[in-house]
Amino acid sequence: MAAALGLSKSTVQRIWRQARIKPHRLDRYMASDDPNFEQKAADIIALYMKPPQHAALFCVDEKSAIQALRLAPVLPLSPGRAEKHGFEYYRHGTLSLYAALDVRTGKVVGKTASRHTSAEFVDFLEQVVATAKWAREIHIVLDNLSAHKTKSVEEFLAAHPKVRFHFTPTYSSWLNQVKIWFSKIERDVISRGVFTSVADLARKLRKYIRAYGKSAKPFRWTYTDASRRIQPVGNDITGTAH
Secondary structure, eight states: OHHHHTOOHHHHHHHHHHHTOOTTOOOOOOOOOOTTHHHHHHHHHHHHHSOOTTEEEEEEEEEEEEEEEEESOOBOOBTTBOOBOOSOEEEEEEEEEEEEEETTTOOEEEEEESSOOHHHHHHHHHHHHHTTTTOSEEEEEEOOOGGGSSHHHHHHHHHOTTEEEEEOOTTOGGGOTHHHHHHHHIIIIITTOOOSSHHHHHHHHHHHHHHHHHSOOOOOOOOOOTTOOOOOOTTOOOOBOO
16 A cells, blocks of 8 residues: 555554554454344343343353364473474364353353264253253243254253243354353363363363352343344243243
8 A cells, every 4th residue: 555655654554553444354244144133133132131030041052073182292381482282183082062051140051962963952951951940931042053943852842831942043143142151161171172082071171160150150241233223122022932
């Protein structure tokens, strides 16, 4: 740009800085194509803003294909030197992590599984429901994965009439609070972890969940929409039962 305009590089840099333009940065986005986007989003936002009394609210999702990698010996950081991980690694296998974030307390119910199936998902739902026997209603926010809509899941909902599903719109994972928690466990355990086996990976994930529960706090989730396109109206909460 400096060459094209006949200006100095420092002048262009100063103008960019004043205008807060950062041409070297790139952000990607995915717009939802869900025809019921506003309705579904408003339903979930209403749950967060005004959760029903005597009800439990969980945000559920799976983190699949977590790799149990064993790296070369890690060289710890020292003054003037960053921590070093070996470039070569050995794959021991993968597993899936099911997680349900209790929006009210911030605590997480977790389960590791070798396979990512509808049967494993239903088994996890049973575990989540068992932790909220006190609730008159159990609301679960989740995405549109095919494993969440199978016949076995429908049978689970029929057997648990107080459980209601709230599906996020397509390409709208930001509406699911458990995604925030997944980013934490990714940073704290997975991305820098060294695992001797799949069992070691599962053990460390479960250990993290137990430790996290001792100091868990609810997320201060907010939504700002300049156009006011999505507005929850009163306590109008829907969801899918059976």
